[in-house]
Amino acid sequence: MASVAGLPAGGTARVGPAAVGAAAGGLAPRGWVLRDRADRLSLRVDGRSVAVCGALLAVLAAVCVATMITGEYAVSPREVFDSLRGQGSAGTDFVVVTLRLPRLLTGLMVGAALAVSGAIFQTMTANPLGSPDIIGFTAGSATGAVVVILVLHGTVYETSLGAVAGGVVTAVAIYLLSFRRGVAGPRLILVGIGAAAMLTALNSYLITRATLGDAITAQTWLLGSLNRRGWDEVRPLAVAVAVLLPAAACYGRRMSMLTMGGDTAKALGVPVERSRLALLAVGAALASCATAAAGPIGFVALAAPQLARHLARSPGAALLPTALLGALLVASSDLAAQRAFAPTQLPVGVATNAVGGIYLVWLLSRQRRGL
Amino acid sequence: MAAEQTVLVPQLSGHADGRAREPADAPVWRPPRAAGLVLAFGLLAVVGMLSIAVGANHLPLSDVWRVLWHDDRSETAVIVHDLRVPRTLVGLVAGVGLGVGGALAQALTRNALADPGILGVNLGASAAVVAAVSFLGVTTPAGYVWFAMAGAAVAASAVYVLGATGRAAVAPERLVVAGAAFSAVLGAFTYGVAFLDHQTFDRLRFWDVGSLAGAGSSQLGALAPFAGVGLAVAFAIAGPLNAMALGDDAGHGLGVGLVRTRALGVLAIALLCGTATAAAGPITFVGLAVPHVARTICGPDQRWVIAYSAVLAPVLLLAADVLGRVVIAPAELEVGVVTAFVGAPVFIVLCRRARLGRL
Structure with a gap:
């Protein structure tokens, strides 16, 4: 339950080096710990996480193959392989390398x-609703784009x-507005919601004042395509991803300590305010x-961390399964969006909402029956 | 409105008793809550009068006042009675619904981020409106009203059944996740249909903004009783919600029927926000922000939070509507846009200044 609801279990975890990855209730860390002889380096490997990542990778590979070989112009797996090596025919090269591969990536x-x-x-x-779509960060990007589409016609x-x-x-605005002797979680959320409300209202206003054609362009962009x-x-x-994802992974350990609260994290040697700013x-x-x-x-930013946490049964945010699940969610949704109403291509955002939402409903109804 | 007045009276007298028993050295001093509420009512009356007096047509105040009481069917009287008064009443009913619905949603889910939309009410209504326009060919805004109401009710019930019933342990977070899941599916349906059918999108984009000038006024007489019942239920479960704020187990130990309170809460939200x-x-913004402001003023007691939300939310909504009428006159800004633009900066300043009211 708690894993789906996204309650951080860190608040009750035992304080100490081993508590970082420990399950709630002060249990010993799960999985195996690998150490070098002098005990300078150690790595905790959690069996379930490894299995989950492996399974996700396998499904992801299947979805990628399906995306590459199906569509209006069917291509066999061998032809895809040839094209990727640069030895395909001009027709398959165009379909595989120019159309399908960049979209998939x-x-x-x-x-x-x-x-x-x-x-x-x-x-x-520390809130399952605290995803960037709800606390204003995505709304800022959306407003920037909508202004370019509708006002500047870019x-x-x-x-x-x-x-x-x-x-x-x-x-930057949300950070500065919520900074007051440090950025506390609740204030960040509430300021973000205020900003999101204003930006969303601006988007709606611009869309009602635009011509129908422009409005449809903007709306399609807003759904995500x-x-x-x-x-x-x-x-x-x-x-960007090559720089930012490793940076997120570096700060992942500090992040799980920050969930124990600012004071505990500080006592464990985490520079709290600097880590928050970096994260x-x-x-x-x-x-x-x-x-x-x-x-x-x-829905990806909201649902993927919850689902990954549920699958890996990890107490905190498990970044690798989360990233894999997010990639899988978007790739499979895009496959569905391209094929469901072909030749009309639905925006992928419609499909991520449908796929993610239905999966979450199914998960909840299974729990409801006590399985 | 009648329901609101009668229900508020016992709350006011109950407060006087409660304060008499408080120790003299209470740790946090707050202004008397009843006086604040009276002040808020005064503010609501002022904003309501402004909403009747101000508009695209510049009518002399004395004329407005005269025809308000003596409907002589002159042009001024028609503007006041057929346009401005219904519009003000729509703002009042919608404001009460959003404010109280938001307060209940935050109390039930124990999540400060919850708004009525979290139980799927908004997107349920949107999905029903889109289905009515696209599949049934409904074109008048007055025709949307009952579809929106039904969509909101169905969505809230589905979220409740999935999130708060069954054999697994019930937790408020479950309600949040169930609401988010249903909202996602309903949003996919709404915007998917709108994407494939441009005529529907053209209507949806105007409905989506939120406006007091549209459908509501002709159907208000039929809609208001739903909100009245919702408000009565809200005040009835305010006490049990206070007990549940201590946690499900503590609430149960204090004699609260958890299932009944949750069911009644979702029913009240569906009625209020559906209306x-x-x-x-x-x-969206009113239902989320106003309860926060209310808690900052009156503390965490749900009876007071609900009362303050019921008064402050229509103040915000009507003030925004008046502003929207004058700022680019003779054209109008929709109330949903102005509410966010006026309310959000105030909300952000409050969040920075005040100690945030806890749930």
Whole structure:
């Protein structure tokens, strides 16, 4: 139960080096601990997490293969492989390398970035609703993009720039507005909600004042879409994700200590305010890069950390399963969105909401029957 | 409104008793809560009069006052009686619904981030409106009203059944997660249909903003009783909610029927917010922010939080509506837009200044 609801168990964990990954109630750490002889380096390996990551990778691989070989123009797995090695025919090269691969890569990276960003914000705010879509960071990116689309009538590339700019400005504003001798979780959330309300109202206002055609363009972008994503979108996103995801992983340990409360974390040697700022910066950057690439895809940041925590039965945010699950959620939703109403391509955000929501409903109804 | 007045009276007298028993050196001094509530009522009366007096047509105040009591069917009287008074009443009913619904949602889920939308009410209403427009060809805003109401009720019931019943242990977080899951599915349906059907999207984008000028006024007489019943239920369960704030076990030990209180709470939210959403569209910020402001003023006692929310939310909504009428006159800004733009900065300043009221 608590795992789905996302209650941090850290509050009751035993204080000490072993408590970082310990299950609630002061139990010994799960899994095996690998150490070198002098005990300078150690690594805790949790069997269940490894199994979950393996399973997620397998499903993810299956979805990737399905995305590459199906569609209006069927391609056999061998032809895909040849194209990827640069030895395919011109036709399959175009379909595989120019159309399908960049779209798939964008989806995978956007999913992972959103999911990790969600895990960071949910842990920092100790609230299952504390995902970047709810506390204003995504709304800032959305406003930046909507202004570019509806007021400046910019291109797709300029829309992405607008999204990044809007996201960064909003994140800085929320941080400064909620800073008062440190950033406490509740105040950050409430200031973020206030900002989100204003930005969303601005978006709605702009959409009601636009022509129907412009409004549909803006609304499609607001739902989140991977249509016509090419290598121009993949490269900057890949650079951003390659920098930000390892940074998030580095701070993951500190993050689980921050869940024990500022005072406990300080006593354990964590520079609290600096870590919070760094985590917020990484989380906001991940969210706004993902939004710039594909629009504010809904529900991934909210649901992926919850589902990953449930699957891995981990007490805190498990970043690797979360990232894999986010990638899987977006990739499989995009596959469904492309094929469900073909040739009309639904925005991927509609599908992530449907897929993620139905999965969560199913999970809850299973628990309801006491399974 | 009648229901609100009668229910408030025992709360006021109950407070006088409660304060007499408080120790003289109470740790936190607060202004007398009853006086604050009277002040809030005064504010509501002022804003209500402003909403009748101010608009795109510049009518002399004396004329407005005269025709308000003597409907002589002159042009002024028609504007006042057929446009401004119904619009003000819609704002009042929607405000009470959103404020009290938000307070109940936060108390039931014990989550400061909860708003009525978290129980699926807003997106349930949106989904029903989209289905009515796209599949049944309903085109008049007055026709949306009952679909919105039914959608809100069905969504809230589904969230309740999934989140708060069954053999597994019931926790408030379950309600939140169930609400988020249903909202996601309903949102996917709403925006998926709107994406495939551009005519529907054209109507949805205007309904989605939230406005007091639209559908509600013609159906207000039929809608208000639902909100009245919801308000009565809200005050009836305020005491049990106070006990449940200590935790489910403590509440149970104090003799609260947990299942009954939760069921009644969801029923009240569905009635209150269903009415508000049907009358004025999905306005989100009011239901979330006003209970926070109320708790900052009156402390965590749910009876007072509900009373303050019931008065302060229509103040915010009506003030925003008046502002929206004058700021770009003769055109209008929708109330949903102005509410966020006026309310959010105030809310942010409050969050920085005040010690946040705990749930």
